[in-house]
Amino acid sequence: MSLREHLRAIAETEPPPALPEGFFIRSRRRARRRRLAGTGLLAITVVAAGLVVPHGGGPAAVGAAAAPMLSELVGAGLGGPLGWALLAVLLVLLAVLWRELPGRSLLRRLATAAVVGSLLVLAAPPGTALWGEPRGRVGLPDRLAAPESWWSAAELQQSPPGPVALVYSGRATHGNLEEGRLVLLAADGDRYRILDVFSDPLEQLVHEELASTWPVLSPDGRLLSAGGYGVYDLVTGTQVNGPGWESVPRAWSADGKRLARATTDPSDGSQTGWQVQDLASGRTLRTIGYDEPGGGATVALSPDGARIAVEQSDRIAVYPVAGGEPVAWPRDGWRLGDSTAWSPDGRLLVMVRRAACVGCGQPTGPSEVRVVDVETGVTVTGGSFAPLAADVAIRVQGWRAPDQLVVQVGGAVEVFTLGRAAPSRLLTLPAGVSAIEIATSRLAAPLRPAEPATYGPPNLFLWLAVGVCGVPVLLAAATAWSIARRVRGRARRGGDAV
Amino acid sequence: MSDDWVPPAPNPPDDPLVRFEEFVRARTASLWHAAYLLTGDRHHAEDLLQTALERTAVRWDRLDRPEAYVRKVLYTQAVSWWRRRQRRVPEVLVDATPEPPGGAGEPEVRIVLAQALRRLTAKQRAVLVLRFYEDCTEEETARLLGVAPGTVKSQTRHALGRLRQLAPELAGLLGDPDGTPTTGRDEKVATR
Incomplete structure (x- = not known):
């Protein structure tokens, strides 16, 4: 017998199988389903890519253009319920498309797809919350996150947190290369982001004798002023530019409609006074010049933006923004309690006395806080408080209630209540955190239990590290596998020697 | 074909x-x-x-x-x-195989050949089946597999060489080492 005949004999040892009933119709139906599933998968991928890749105003801006309920769903991009829905649909589609492989039951395929999907979610670095982050929480957390390092947290430009409740910084947030890293906490959940700048905007107050101060956050927590690095919109992650944003805002009205800026001499950049601006129209409402050199660094706008209190050499002057003469009184070494000094009813001002700049190496004494009447400068009843510790940062956050003001005192945030000498503790700052600023609109919010912190999608630096370290490993593994495959194939072929 | x-x-x-x-x-x-x-x-x-x-x-x-x-x-x-x-593909060793229809042949040769075939690569098997069972020319085989005719020639040679290595007793069936086995259509195979 020839080789052909032997091959035929081998082939005929097994009888041919019978095709199942309805094979033709079922095959065509399966092909139609596959096409449909493939089209659906492609559509979902395109939609997901459009949501994830920031463009123009970012994913939040895309969501805001949709109906309110839809924007709630897609506003977080994949970091929300939409992410879970897409994952579920993706897994089901994969299982459906996969069913054409031989020897696998549908149940096993679904189970395998579910396991793989779960592993993908669980494998995301802790706290990155690749598929979801907390939202919709009300109030300030009773504890701030303090991870070992912030290097893997997402940057605000990469993953905007939306309006924030507070920002903080200190030795614990500054890395070796990130001199001025700020940590931002979202207003509606324990979502943390970072901003890396060379010079920490919050540290200005530590050396307040050497540099002027400004509020880092707008009252609603939507804008962040990083000093010379510009103003960031925390919803879109982009910088705010245009007329009126050339200089740093030095004070905000509580309603966020007006702000105060410093005016400068174009020839040498020295400050010459103050300017109140209406944000909606961009108009300058009032310009106040320095009466004499030595004007103070701090200015505060009343809650309705109708008056502005300025430090002037030896006095505090309160000007009507609409025009007219100020009400002035001697400050006796006291200073305005930062740009948030005005009480909600516009009748009181917080004054602080800091003995010297903190950390400058100069001898200091205890600091003090008091509340005075705007018209007279006289301490109101119950407006005197016990002296505070020496050599600690004092930063007035604002008013929590008509009779309660919030002040950072060293490593804690305290609530000073009129009529009580000693403050009560609102928040203890983590070790290594030396500066905090709470958005004034959140000061009245209740405290809530802190939830596990999330830090956004993996930091770009993390991806760079994975690429630098991972790509060579993958290449080496692929090369080894390819070589092993060739060696095995050569062994099976037996070479040309025969 | x-x-x-x-x-x-x-x-x-x-x-x-x-x-x-x-x-x-x-x-x-x-x-x-x-x-x-x-x-x-x-x-x-x-x-x-x-x-x-x-x-x-x-x-x-x-x-x-x-x-x-x-x-x-x-x-x-x-x-x-x-x-x-x-x-x-498991290598299943059997003592005997059912007699094929059409009467008794050379069952031992068939068993050895079947086992040796399983140990070839998929491409080598495909080339052998196309060339010696389907009776395709090298060009037809190359077209079907989407490779060059030269590749078919070399794969055929490798496959037959491997079969000789795996089953020396099949040498007579597989022909000369240059790839011209004894088949019912020798002249056809030899000239292609």
Whole structure:
């Protein structure tokens, strides 16, 4: 017998199988389903890519253009319920498309797809919350996150947190290369982001004798002023530019409609006074010049933006923004309690006395806080408080209630209540955190239990590290596998020697 | 290779389902033999044949030469990397094999040959089946597998060499080391 005949004999040892009933119709139906599933998968991928890749105003801006309920769903991009829905649909589609492989039951395929999907979610670095982050929480957390390092947290430009409740910084947030890293906490959940700048905007107050101060956050927590690095919109992650944003805002009205800026001499950049601006129209409402050199660094706008209190050499002057003469009184070494000094009813001002700049190496004494009447400068009843510790940062956050003001005192945030000498503790700052600023609109919010912190999608630096370290490993593994495959194939072929 | 399937009736029915079923009835046995030789395992051969017929069913309306298409799918799927990853052909040693229809042959040779075939690579098996079972020329084989004729020649030589290595007792059947086995169509093989 020839080789052909032997091959035929081998082939005929097994009888041919019978095709199942309805094979033709079922095959065509399966092909139609596959096409449909493939089209659906492609559509979902395109939609997901459009949501994830920031463009123009970012994913939040895309969501805001949709109906309110839809924007709630897609506003977080994949970091929300939409992410879970897409994952579920993706897994089901994969299982459906996969069913054409031989020897696998549908149940096993679904189970395998579910396991793989779960592993993908669980494998995301802790706290990155690749598929979801907390939202919709009300109030300030009773504890701030303090991870070992912030290097893997997402940057605000990469993953905007939306309006924030507070920002903080200190030795614990500054890395070796990130001199001025700020940590931002979202207003509606324990979502943390970072901003890396060379010079920490919050540290200005530590050396307040050497540099002027400004509020880092707008009252609603939507804008962040990083000093010379510009103003960031925390919803879109982009910088705010245009007329009126050339200089740093030095004070905000509580309603966020007006702000105060410093005016400068174009020839040498020295400050010459103050300017109140209406944000909606961009108009300058009032310009106040320095009466004499030595004007103070701090200015505060009343809650309705109708008056502005300025430090002037030896006095505090309160000007009507609409025009007219100020009400002035001697400050006796006291200073305005930062740009948030005005009480909600516009009748009181917080004054602080800091003995010297903190950390400058100069001898200091205890600091003090008091509340005075705007018209007279006289301490109101119950407006005197016990002296505070020496050599600690004092930063007035604002008013929590008509009779309660919030002040950072060293490593804690305290609530000073009129009529009580000693403050009560609102928040203890983590070790290594030396500066905090709470958005004034959140000061009245209740405290809530802190939830596990999330830090956004993996930091770009993390991806760079994975690429630098991972790509060579993958290449080496692929090369080894390819070589092993060739060696095995050569062994099976037996070479040309025969 | 045999000419493509032609519908038996002078006026073939319009219904694609009916035509497909006629095609399956007529050609399954031949296609099954090829599938079994390519895989060496009944279950995998069933899977391979079913895959090929399923694809044919999906494209039935657009096919002028359905049998050529089915065979092409059979051979390309048999050698596809993905399918080979799914498949682990077991080496099953049997003492005896059922006598093939048509009477007694050389069962020991068939057993040895069948076992040796399983130890070839998928491409080597495909080339051997096409060249020595389907009786394809080198050009036809190359076209079907989507490779160059030179590759077919070298794969054939490697395959036969490997078979000689695995089963020296088949040397007489497999012919000279230069790749000209003794078949019922020697002259045809030798000249191609």
